[in-house]
Amino acid sequence: MSFEQVLQYIFSGITVGSIYAVVAIGFNIIYNSTGIINFAQGEFVMMGGIIAHSFTPTMPLFLAVVLAVVITTAVGSLIELVFIRSLKNPSVLRMIIITIGLSILIREIALHIWDEKIRALPFFTGSEVTSITIFGAHISPQVLWVLGITALIVVALQFFFYFTFTGQAMRACAANRKAASLCGINTRKMVNLSFCLSAAIGAVAGCTVSPLTQTHYAMGTPLAIKGFTVAILGGLGNSTAAVLAGLLLGLLESFSISLLPMAYKDVIAISILLLILFFRPGGLFQSRQIVALKSF
């Protein structure tokens, strides 16, 4: 394998990996504030891409993306209001089944509103043949868009969670919901906000990646599984580690294609998930002492 080829694989790995990371962050935001794994997380990514695509004929691309994000956020908020809020101390089994049901329902609705065709947003700059040469590797400018926007999302979220009042309130809510509500924080609002946030970043990711990987009504579930793998790899709830884990999984996958048939690509990601669950359920980066206190 030549140096250029390696570089090519690395770029495709970190592109896919950064999308996994965004999905994983979406999982983490909701998990932190509610203790729920939202299996419908991948559907937000699908919705972002597919809604923006149907707006593009009538308006500029930027506006279409913004509208798609707004609509997806509204759907995320609605899901929380209708399905999650009314439950008092639900069992984990119940929550899993409800979010899985939601994921299938959104997918089926998307199938009936749109169709089973594969569609893609136009490239943000240039077209599918434009490429930039970096150290001999040819990459699409869209890759830079994906990396840039992912970085922006991560930095903005860090800023939001650590330096704004609302973000700090959400973190308080994640640490201890009862104590937070005793301090006067409206915990219900925070839970709703967490659904909005993760729907929004999912939709943004869905739009930026659409020119490269295409958008399809059934793309959500595989993405959700990869995202969950990444979230577990980094330790559930830890968003900074999720970024590292996402890039790691992306790179592993892109190099695995050069060794194994394409059909087994998912098998690798899921085998990693199973191995991590069996041997290090706390993730790669957590200390053993912390893991010993938790139950999995």
Place this chain on the structure above:
Amino acid sequence: MDLKRYYPVVVLILVVILIQILTSLFGITFYLTQLTMSAYYSLLTIGLCMLMGYAGQISLGQAGFFAIGGYTTAFLTTVNLIDKAEAPVLSLFKSLGIMVLREDLYGNKILHLSPWVAFLFAVIITIFIAFLIGVPVLKLKGHYLAMATLGFGIIVYRVVLGTRAFGEADGITRVPGFNLLPGIRVSGDFANRVENYYIAWVLVIIGAILLINLVNSRAGRALRYLHGSEEAASTMGVNVSRYKLNVFVLSAIYASVAGVFLTHFNAGIGPSEASVMKSVRYVAIVAAGGMANLWGTLIMAVTLNFLSLRGVFGTYDDAVFAVILIVIMLFAPRGLIRKGVISEIEFAFKKLKPGGIIKVKRES
């Protein structure tokens, strides 16, 4: 011995016979084909009911075990060994009488293992894989357990979809019938329709009786404690991990047996049988049946699978199951078919009327 618990079995047998007689009388025996298929899916579902309802462990990989059973038997009974017929192992097998020589539609000779051996092999493989997966997986709880079983299901799906020997996206076709006993044959031929209907339901009834006995045994009590609280059960001396593992393997065997029989009945199997949606569907049925409710699950399994196979839900097939999952889990997490559900609905309606709550309170 308390025979009361077997009354539903008697009712089931009577209903099965009644349906066969009625369909024959009205000349609508084609319904029996879907009822046979539903019966096999029901067999899987009551096994899952044992795991989810009684042991309290979710499995989103049940279709994986179904596919392991189906694909093993399909592969072993279609792979042509005629070129290697002189190999010592095969001669040994032949002298043991476990090989079958038949001709296909075009008159080509096909030599393969007998379905009985394939069946046993499928069950053994399933037990092996279930143990292998079960030991680490069942240490997990909640989301982690759900994801791990889901991951297992997807791996099976991807492997059968990506492997040439398993026919990739086409699956394996032209699977021969399965001669259970001389004269009794599992196959989709029209002539065998009534016979196959009874084979399927006898299998379900045997499966159900085994589960009833299990639920009412020492192991069944242990499982119920386990579902209530693993810690408490463990303190009372229940070997929690062993019981969980055994039920996991048992439910895998049910799924695998269903897979074997349905594959012979349909004369083939495709990768869609291993898909995540199938696993979710089985979970939906168990949830709708009331989790720890064998008969509720059975009724739901037959009804929903039958309607789905008849194409009643049309293109909304998956959506229907999704809605069932959501609605059941939101409003009736203990299922629809159980004691006291009617009075609860009445209660809910009384509350809706003006001043209803006060009235209800006084009554109770």
